[in-house]
Amino acid sequence: MxxxxxxxxxxxxxxxxxxxxxxxxxxxxxxxxxxxxxLKGAISSLASLQGHLLIASGPKIILHKWTGSELNGVAFFDASPLYVVSLNIVKNFILLGDIHKSIYFLSWKEQVSQLRLLAKDFGSLDCFATEFLIDGSTLSLIVSDELKNVQIFYYALKMSESWKGQKILSRAEFHVGAHVTKFLRLQMFPTSDRTNATPGSDKTNRFALLFGTLDGSIGCIAPLDELTFRRLQSLQKKLVDAVPHVAGLNPRSFRRFHSYRKAHRPGPDSIVDCKLLCHYEMLPLEDQLEIVTRLERLVHRFSQV
Structure with missing residues (x-):
């Protein structure tokens, strides 16, 4: 049985x-x-937190403990969200997505039975889905919105821009072109399994995010080491001009963050577009060599990427 x-x-x-x-x-x-x-109000999301049950009901999240016969509330948080649409857990950290007020980053302290707000995004954002992105010891917060964008934030307590840790900061932003409704966190293979791996780049605690969209497509967001990212970013900039695009549209313009009648400060350019990079291997050999030659110092190292 x-x-x-x-x-x-x-x-x-x-x-x-x-x-x-x-x-x-x-x-x-x-x-x-x-x-x-x-409960008073509809239940919009559920999550498991260190053996406890975390329930989102409207603007409030309540942490319950199972005693063997009933569920008892041990902590709650209802500071300012309007309606919680997603909950994600990593260890004792909680990522909360709100229907209009973007995301909140919380922590759970079992010793004092307290849900504490660490930081939040002070902008307005209609969340569709949220998830944690893990790259070794680096923890990022990712969110998709109504305008088909994906943003990546991080928590930086000691940076002045974070207002003493109250505000999460932007790490990257990207226009997907479709509504992302779900992220799935999957562990990546260690980079040492690859041949000719860069020394010191081995990270076993590394996760990628597989996502699905309302138009039926799937995609993936994965972390890169700094050297690989710089090489691919340089190649991407060359491919924007070297590859003919559908109807002459500019892929860089399409991937920019879309905002609806709102002033938006552009975030860091920290994401490479694999859909554009895939055009490189389909180019004639002569064109490939010409592009690599333009990259100058990366000529001898490019084959190691």
């Missing part, structure tokens, strides 16, 4: 049920209710 615990959500009744599913070889599935509880 195999037993599993499963959470079911009923948004219409504004309640949630904790049910137990038993799988028996000689009979079909058996489902029995273990616990149910009503």
């Amino acid at each position: 195999c037993k599993r615990m499963m959470l079911l959500r009923e948004g219409v009744c504004s309640c949630f049920l904790l049910v137990k599913i038993q799988i028996i070889q000689t009979s079909p599935f058996q489902v029995s209710e273990v616990y149910s509880k009503e």
Whole structure:
């Protein structure tokens, strides 16, 4: 006999049920209710946090502890979000996405049973999906919005631009061209598994984000080491002029952050477009050599990328 615990959500009744599913070889599935509880407002998101159940209900998130017979609230946070649409967890850190007020970065302290706000984005943003992007010891916060953009933020307590850590800072931004509704975090293979890997570039704790969009497409966002990024960025700049584009459209203009009647300060240029880079290997050999020659100092190292 195999037993599993499963959470079911009923948004219409504004309640949630904790049910137990038993799988028996000689009979079909058996489902029995273990616990149910009503809340004020619809449940919009659920997440597991160090053995606790984190529930988002409207503008409030409540952390519950299962005692064996019931769920008891041990902490809550309802400072200013309007309506929570997504929750993501890494260790004791929480990423919260709001329907209009962008993202919030929180931490959970079990010793004092407290959910504490570390930083947030002070701009307005209609979140579609959020997730953590992990690159070794570097933790980034990623969010997709209504205007088909993807932004990457980071928490910098000691930087003056962060207002003593109250504001998260922009690391990169990118226009996908479709509404991203879900990110899936997947661990990457260590770079040492590749031949001719750069010494010291091995990072085993590295994750990529696979995402899906409303138009049916899928994509991936993955971290790069600094040297590889510089090489690919230089190549990308050359390909903008070297490759003929559909209807003569400029890919750099298309990938710029889109804002609707709002002043926007451009973020760092920290993302390379693999869709554009793929055109390089489809070029004739003569054109490839000409582009590489223009890159001067990267000629002898380019084949190692």
